[in-house]
Amino acid sequence: MRKQVINLLSQKLNHEELDLVPKSFDIVGDIALMRVPDVIRHRRLIIAKAIMEVNNHIKTVLCQITPTRGTFRLRKLEHVLGEEKTVTIHREFSCAFQVDLSKVYFSPRLSYERMRIARLVKPGEIVVNMFAGVGTFSIIQAKHSEVKKVYSIDVNPEAIALLNKNIWLNRVEDKVEAMLGDARSIIDNELTNVADRVLMPLPEKAYEYLDVAFKALRLTGGTIHYYDFMNANKIESPIQKTVDKVTSRLKELRILNEITFSRIVRSIGPRWYQTVLDIKIKS
Ligand SMILES: C[S@@+](CC[C@H](N)C(=O)[O-])C[C@H]1O[C@@H](n2cnc3c(N)ncnc32)[C@H](O)[C@@H]1O
Numbered sequence: 001m002r003k004q005v006i007n008l009l010s011q012k013l014n015h016e017e018l019d020l021v022p023k024s025f026d027i028v029g030d031i032a033l034m035r036v037p038d039v040i041r042h043r044r045l046i047i048a049k050a051i052m053e054v055n056n057h058i059k060t061v062l063c064q065i066t067p068t069r070g071t072f073r074l075r076k077l078e079h080v081l082g083e084e085k086t087v088t089i090h091r092e093f094s095c096a097f098q099v100d101l102s103k104v105y106f107s108p109r110l111s112y113e114r115m116r117i118a119r120l121v122k123p124g125e126i127v128v129n130m131f132a133g134v135g136t137f138s139i140i141q142a143k144h145s146e147v148k149k150v151y152s153i154d155v156n157p158e159a160i161a162l163l164n165k166n167i168w169l170n171r172v173e174d175k176v177e178a179m180l181g182d183a184r185s186i187i188d189n190e191l192t193n194v195a196d197r198v199l200m201p202l203p204e205k206a207y208e209y210l211d212v213a214f215k216a217l218r219l220t221g222g223t224i225h226y227y228d229f230m231n232a233n234k235i236e237s238p239i240q241k242t243v244d245k246v247t248s249r250l251k252e253l254r255i256l257n258e259i260t261f262s263r264i265v266r267s268i269g270p271r272w273y274q275t276v277l278d279i280k281i282k283s
């Protein structure tokens with residue numbers, strides 16, 4: 001889509017401006033979300049028009065004007081073109097997710113990761129999703145595996161309200177349970193030693209909450225899916241740095257483990273990466 005957008009824009013922007021047009025746009029349902037550098041901010045309406053012209057199912061173009069931040073991982077948005085709305089239905093792997101981009105975190109860029117995890121879930125497993133958001137990981141597992149239950153925790157009441165709506169929309173009431181609150185206190189009080197698998201899709205806090213993820217697992221062990229953000233220069237490996245960081249923490253906690261899989265999920269800025277480790281915890 002970017003190529004077509006650039007083609008259209010080439011008659012309206014100069015070369016320097018064209019070089020600064022974002023490399024990609026996020027499409028969430030019928031909303032396009034773009035980040036426009038400050039120097040070409042005054043050109044955002046022209047860029048938005050090109051996006052809508054190229055992709056006729058887009059009804060709204062929003063500009064993200066801050067990075068995602070705070071406990072709820074929200075970003076400030078500005079309406080640029082089309083219907084003035086932040087709510088949409090996003091479809092992924094035959095699941096539907098109602099999302100309000102102004103009130104909850106959502107990224108279409110994690111879709112491969114969501115299906116990758118769903119394919120690992122074995123029949124009858126109990127899963128704890130510590131940072132569930134609107135339920136993307138949980139609902140895709142419920143629809144595409146024979147999971148028994150996915151306890152889905154989030155501290156943002158708006159995320160839990162949408163998660164409940166999405167559980168109903170996707171008819172997975174028997175498999176996904178929404179739980180409002182801090183993952184640490186919910187696991188301490190209600191979900192100790194219950195899970196075969198624990199998901200930690202919040203890179204900013206996963207390290208701090210590793211001990212709690214372990215606590216949620218059955219006494220016989222299980223798997224933790226650990227996400228992090230890692231800085232690495234040209235000669236360093238972001239994966240190795242994540243492995244070293246996590247292994248030393250698990251050693252401190254005296255937890256026997258084996259890293260069974262690792263990968264770079266995506267690049268998030270110059271020399272910054274989102275990484276994932278699948279950690280097999282022994283009993
Ligand atoms: C990066 S989002 C992930 C959302 C979801 N897994 C997805 O990929 O669509 C992280 C979520 O963790 C929630 N969160 C932050 N701190 C938390 C905590 N201490 N306990 C539970 N949820 C928390 C935020 O509200 C946010 O919805």
